[in-house]
Amino acid sequence: MTVQLAFFYDAFLDAVVGGDPRALGTCLEDRSAADNALVYRNTVFRGAADALSTAYPAVVRLAGSAYFESVAIAYVSAEPPQRRSLVGYGETFPEFLEAAPGVDQAPYMPDAARLDRAWLGAHRAADANALAAPELTAVPPDRLADLYLRLHPSVRIVELGWTVHEAWKANRDAAGREKEAREVCRGRQSVLLWRAGHEVASQALTSAEAAFFRALQEKRPLGAAVAEALAISEHFNTSLVFAGALEAGVFDASQPELDQKREEWW
Amino acid sequence: MVSYSSPPLPPRAGIGLKPEHYRAVLDSAADGLWLEVHPENYMVEGGPRLAWLEAIRQLRPISLHGVGASLGGPDPFDPDHLRALKRLVDRYQPALVSEHVAWSAAGGRYFADLFPLPRTDEALCWLANRIDAFQSALGRQILVENPSIYLPIKSEMDEPDFLVELCQRTGCGLLLDVNNVYVSANNTGFDAGIYVDAIPGHLIGEIHLAGHEADAKKGRSLLIDTHGAPVAEPVWVLYRRLIDRVGSRPTLIERDANIPTFEELMGERAQADQVLQRELELA
Incomplete structure (x- = not known):
C-alpha cells in the first residue's frame, strides 16, 4: 500500500505533536518502530526550549534552570514557534510568566x-x-x-x-x-x-x-x-x-x- | 554594502561557524578554510552577528545551509523567510546555498527540526515542484541534503534513486551527509557502503561530516544525528571510500552541540582536509 503524503503528514504530526503514534505505525515497515517518533518530539521541544533559554538568560539564572524548564515546557506547548527562525522566539514569554504557577515566589x-x-x-x-x-x-x-x-x-x-x-x-x-x-x-x-x-x-x-x-x-x-x-x-x-x-x-x-x-x- | 565575487567553494574542508569561534576564525591563517552558517540564525535586522559574518566573509568563502524552508512540507513557502534568505544571499554572496530533503513546518507552526518523507512518486513530484519553485525564487541552484532517518517509512524507491531523480528533475545538486547515511543505514537496515557508491559523483556539490550518539533508551539500534560529538570512525571510513571514488569535494565538519574549542574543531577539520589533499595530489 502506498503511503499518501497528506495522510503521512497528519499521522506524523499526531505522533510527534499529539503523542499518538498509532496512525504513523501504519506508514511504517515495522509498526513497533513508531515510538522512534519520540526522537523528533524531543528535538522539536528541545530546540524551542533552548532558544527560549538563550533569549532569557537572566531569567534562567534568577529562577533556576529547573523552574525555567518547567515554565518553558508549558510555554512551548501553549505558544509554539511560528516564524521560520528561532532567533527571537519567545516574544510573549514575559506576559506568559505573569500567570505561570509558582511565579509568586519571585514576582x-x-x-x-x-x-x-x-x-x-x-x-x-x-x-x-x-x-x-x-x-x-x-x-x-x-x-x-x-x-x-x-x-x-x-x-x-x-x-x-x-x-x-x-x-x-x-x-x-x-x-x-x-x-x-x-x-x-x-x-x-x-x-x-x-x-x-x-x-x-x-x-x-x-x-x-x-x-x-x-x-x-x-x-x-x-x-x-x-x-x-x-x-x-x-x-x-x-x-x-x-x-x-x-x-x-x-x-x-x-x-x-x-x-x-x-x-x-x- | 560590500560586494564580493562569489567563487565556488574550494575542494577543501570547512567548519560550521559558531559565535563562540568568531574571533578565532577571523584570526585564523588556515589555508583553504571556508565556513557554513544556518541563514535562519542571521535573519535579524542588524547588530553584531551580521557584522561578524561580514568581517569573516571578507576573508573566507561561506555557504548558507538552510533549515527553515520546509521544502517537503504541506505549507506554502513562508514569504518572510524567503525574503530574509534572499537578503542574506544578496549581501553575503555565498558560494553555495543548500537545504534539506525534509519538512519543518505545518499549519503555520515551525518545528525547527527535519521531518522525514515517504519516498513515493507522489512525494518525489511534490518535492521536485517545490525545489524548482524555491530555486526560481532565489534565482540560483541549491543543493539538497539527504536526511537522517529514524523511522522505516514504507517507500517505493531507495534513497539514492529518489535523490538522483530529484536532481534530474530540478537541476539541483546534492549535499551528501555521510553521517546521515551511516545513521539511516544503522536505523533502518540498509548497506551504507552500497548507498554511498550509488550516488553519481557529478551530482555531489558538498559533503557533510558530523557526529552521532546512541539513543538514551534504545542504545545503538537507534543512532541520533546530534552534531554533538566528533565524527565516528566508521563515518570516516565511508568518507574515504567516497572521496576515493568521486574525488575531492568541499567537506564540512558540522558541530552544533557540545561545541569544542576552535583548536579541537580545526583538528577534525585537518583530518578531512588531509583526505582531500591526498586525493588532489593523486588526481
Missing part, C-alpha cells in the same frame, strides 16, 4: 524577562551610526526646542513594576555575580537599553528622564520632551541628560529633519 521575574527581551531587541536591531555632537553645533540655540531628534533604532524603554534592573544586570552573563533577590522591591522603574557599537548598554532612569526619552520615542520635538520631564521634576537637568545621551550614542546619526532644517538655517 519580579516577568520584569526581568522584559529586560531580557529588550536586550535581545536592542542587540539585533537595525544598524545605524550614533549622532556625533558636532552635528548639532550648527543648530541655533533658539531652534533646538523645535527640533525632532530620531533615537537610535536599538533604543528600548522598558517600564517595570519591580526595581529589578540591578539584579537583572548582575545575572545577565555567567561571569556576573548573582545578586540577592532581596535587593529587588516593588516600585516603578524605567530602564533605557540601547546598542553602542556591538554592546548593549542599559541604564535605570528617573521618572523625569523616562518621560523625556519616551516623548522623543513618540516623535515629539525636543522642547516638548523637556517640558514633559520638567513637569515631573523641576530638578531635571536638560543639558546634562541630553549631553549624556548624545555621548552614549542614543541618537541616530541619520536625522533627515536636521539635514532639512540645516539647509533652511543657512
Whole structure:
C-alpha cells in the first residue's frame, strides 16, 4: 500500500505533536518502530526550549534552570514557534510568566524577562551610526526646542513594576555575580537599553528622564520632551541628560529633519 | 554594502561557524578554510552577528545551509523567510546555498527540526515542484541534503534513486551527509557502503561530516544525528571510500552541540582536509 503524503503528514504530526503514534505505525515497515517518533518530539521541544533559554538568560539564572524548564515546557506547548527562525522566539514569554504557577515566589521575574527581551531587541536591531555632537553645533540655540531628534533604532524603554534592573544586570552573563533577590522591591522603574557599537548598554532612569526619552520615542520635538520631564521634576537637568545621551550614542546619526532644517538655517 | 565575487567553494574542508569561534576564525591563517552558517540564525535586522559574518566573509568563502524552508512540507513557502534568505544571499554572496530533503513546518507552526518523507512518486513530484519553485525564487541552484532517518517509512524507491531523480528533475545538486547515511543505514537496515557508491559523483556539490550518539533508551539500534560529538570512525571510513571514488569535494565538519574549542574543531577539520589533499595530489 502506498503511503499518501497528506495522510503521512497528519499521522506524523499526531505522533510527534499529539503523542499518538498509532496512525504513523501504519506508514511504517515495522509498526513497533513508531515510538522512534519520540526522537523528533524531543528535538522539536528541545530546540524551542533552548532558544527560549538563550533569549532569557537572566531569567534562567534568577529562577533556576529547573523552574525555567518547567515554565518553558508549558510555554512551548501553549505558544509554539511560528516564524521560520528561532532567533527571537519567545516574544510573549514575559506576559506568559505573569500567570505561570509558582511565579509568586519571585514576582519580579516577568520584569526581568522584559529586560531580557529588550536586550535581545536592542542587540539585533537595525544598524545605524550614533549622532556625533558636532552635528548639532550648527543648530541655533533658539531652534533646538523645535527640533525632532530620531533615537537610535536599538533604543528600548522598558517600564517595570519591580526595581529589578540591578539584579537583572548582575545575572545577565555567567561571569556576573548573582545578586540577592532581596535587593529587588516593588516600585516603578524605567530602564533605557540601547546598542553602542556591538554592546548593549542599559541604564535605570528617573521618572523625569523616562518621560523625556519616551516623548522623543513618540516623535515629539525636543522642547516638548523637556517640558514633559520638567513637569515631573523641576530638578531635571536638560543639558546634562541630553549631553549624556548624545555621548552614549542614543541618537541616530541619520536625522533627515536636521539635514532639512540645516539647509533652511543657512 | 560590500560586494564580493562569489567563487565556488574550494575542494577543501570547512567548519560550521559558531559565535563562540568568531574571533578565532577571523584570526585564523588556515589555508583553504571556508565556513557554513544556518541563514535562519542571521535573519535579524542588524547588530553584531551580521557584522561578524561580514568581517569573516571578507576573508573566507561561506555557504548558507538552510533549515527553515520546509521544502517537503504541506505549507506554502513562508514569504518572510524567503525574503530574509534572499537578503542574506544578496549581501553575503555565498558560494553555495543548500537545504534539506525534509519538512519543518505545518499549519503555520515551525518545528525547527527535519521531518522525514515517504519516498513515493507522489512525494518525489511534490518535492521536485517545490525545489524548482524555491530555486526560481532565489534565482540560483541549491543543493539538497539527504536526511537522517529514524523511522522505516514504507517507500517505493531507495534513497539514492529518489535523490538522483530529484536532481534530474530540478537541476539541483546534492549535499551528501555521510553521517546521515551511516545513521539511516544503522536505523533502518540498509548497506551504507552500497548507498554511498550509488550516488553519481557529478551530482555531489558538498559533503557533510558530523557526529552521532546512541539513543538514551534504545542504545545503538537507534543512532541520533546530534552534531554533538566528533565524527565516528566508521563515518570516516565511508568518507574515504567516497572521496576515493568521486574525488575531492568541499567537506564540512558540522558541530552544533557540545561545541569544542576552535583548536579541537580545526583538528577534525585537518583530518578531512588531509583526505582531500591526498586525493588532489593523486588526481
